[in-house]
Amino acid sequence: MILMGLDCNNRGPVGNITSCLYYASLAASLTLMLNTGLQQVKKLPKHLREAQIPTDRTHLISDPVRKPRQRYVQKDGKCNVHHGNVQETYRYLSDLFTTLVDLRWRLSFFIFTLVYVVNWLFFGFLWWLIALIRGDLLHADEEGWTPCVENLNSFVSAFLFSIETETTIGYGYRVITEKCPEGIILLLVQAILGSIVNAMMVGCMFVKISQPKNRAETLMFSHKAVISVRDNKMCLMFRVGDLRNSHIVEASIRAKLIRSQQTKEGEFIPLNQTDINIGFDTGDDRLFLVSPLIISHEINEKSPFWEMSRAQMEKEEFEIVVILEGMVEATGMTCQARSSYLDSEVLWGYRFTPVLSLEKGFYEVDYNNFHDIYETNTPTYSAKELSARLKESPLLPHLPLLSPDLRQHTDPFSTQTTQDEREKDGEKPAETNNGSANRLEKNP
Numbered sequence: 001m002i003l004m005g006l007d008c009n010n011r012g013p014v015g016n017i018t019s020c021l022y023y024a025s026l027a028a029s030l031t032l033m034l035n036t037g038l039q040q041v042k043k044l045p046k047h048l049r050e051a052q053i054p055t056d057r058t059h060l061i062s063d064p065v066r067k068p069r070q071r072y073v074q075k076d077g078k079c080n081v082h083h084g085n086v087q088e089t090y091r092y093l094s095d096l097f098t099t100l101v102d103l104r105w106r107l108s109f110f111i112f113t114l115v116y117v118v119n120w121l122f123f124g125f126l127w128w129l130i131a132l133i134r135g136d137l138l139h140a141d142e143e144g145w146t147p148c149v150e151n152l153n154s155f156v157s158a159f160l161f162s163i164e165t166e167t168t169i170g171y172g173y174r175v176i177t178e179k180c181p182e183g184i185i186l187l188l189v190q191a192i193l194g195s196i197v198n199a200m201m202v203g204c205m206f207v208k209i210s211q212p213k214n215r216a217e218t219l220m221f222s223h224k225a226v227i228s229v230r231d232n233k234m235c236l237m238f239r240v241g242d243l244r245n246s247h248i249v250e251a252s253i254r255a256k257l258i259r260s261q262q263t264k265e266g267e268f269i270p271l272n273q274t275d276i277n278i279g280f281d282t283g284d285d286r287l288f289l290v291s292p293l294i295i296s297h298e299i300n301e302k303s304p305f306w307e308m309s310r311a312q313m314e315k316e317e318f319e320i321v322v323i324l325e326g327m328v329e330a331t332g333m334t335c336q337a338r339s340s341y342l343d344s345e346v347l348w349g350y351r352f353t354p355v356l357s358l359e360k361g362f363y364e365v366d367y368n369n370f371h372d373i374y375e376t377n378t379p380t381y382s383a384k385e386l387s388a389r390l391k392e393s394p395l396l397p398h399l400p401l402l403s404p405d406l407r408q409h410t411d412p413f414s415t416q417t418t419q420d421e422r423e424k425d426g427e428k429p430a431e432t433n434n435g436s437a438n439r440l441e442k443n444p
Helices: 017-043 090-094 096-102 105-134 155-166 181-209 214-218 310-315 383-392 404-409 419-424 436-442
Strands: 219-221 225-230 233-242 248-262 268-276 293-298 319-328 334-342 346-348 350-352 356-359 362-365 373-375
Touching (some): 090 096, 096 181, 105 181, 155 181, 214 219, 214 334, 219 319, 219 334, 225 350, 233 319, 233 383
Parallel strands (some): 225 346
Antiparallel strands (some): 219 233, 233 293, 248 319, 319 334, 350 373, 356 362
């Protein structure tokens, strides 16, 4: 910037040679100092290089950014686990059919084509070898010579005859004769092995096409899981739904808590799996999945969240894996759909927006609100402390009624007495809300 104002060719004080040299040396010194300072800054740790915001008494330190968690199970149900350093690879060949079914589609098509082409080439070579040994290739044009296969005079014609034999096309131009016993035996072997190859390859393709994995694409899980109070009990909830009219038969659901754990002896268990009871003892895990359902886990003494408050849960690192299983009504095959919720996807103090409404002659599901939630009054302490307080005061005086802004979430199917009937009974008309606080007040 200093050199921009210098003009040594002009006369006057600016054009003085001494001044030009002085300003040039000064600019070089400043450039060197700046480069040295930048190199020293780059050598500093990252947290010291970041600019700090000064205040009157101290510096504001930004909260450490939480690193994104690595999922154990993706939201679409794919397990984020890769098997490495597998030494006993021969085990995959012992179950060859499953190995072929689990391959990707491009590999399946390649192996499907390769098996048939190699099989045709192998038997074509055998037919050509028989013709060569018998001398059919040399005496094919002689009159009175009976070849093993008529009109087989080269390897290409032997290859075409192999394809016609195995696929049972039978054009009629190349025909095996009765005076060739070795050819008859080869024909039987090719017919049997060809049937086995057809059964195996067509079976693999059929199973791969009819896999129920695609059926799981129409099974939905809510993006978030919520925690709120239900019937004076803290509950963890998420929602599931089925987009198809053909239902899942014998549907059942279960959940696992994935969290690293250290035992009392000091053993570290990475990604320890703990069962989350979502109705196994009561039968609520058996679903009639005709419309979206809210799956609830009661946080009681046996729950891993029993002593967790809202502040403690925000510090925990865990993942909840949910698994929905059942039989596809159209095919009878077992289908499994999976999803997961990280600790950041479990929201405290929320409920799901109702999606079912009563229309004229039917019930309608609005999937636009499937993932929607709304905030509700929920204590921030643990379920254990809530249970202790309920024993002292069962009416939950610490939970005020919900605000009138949530009236749009009123249950459309609940039958309530009208205001006139309440006035006749001597009751004071209560303010309408989403129904949750009324239930809490009615409990003794």
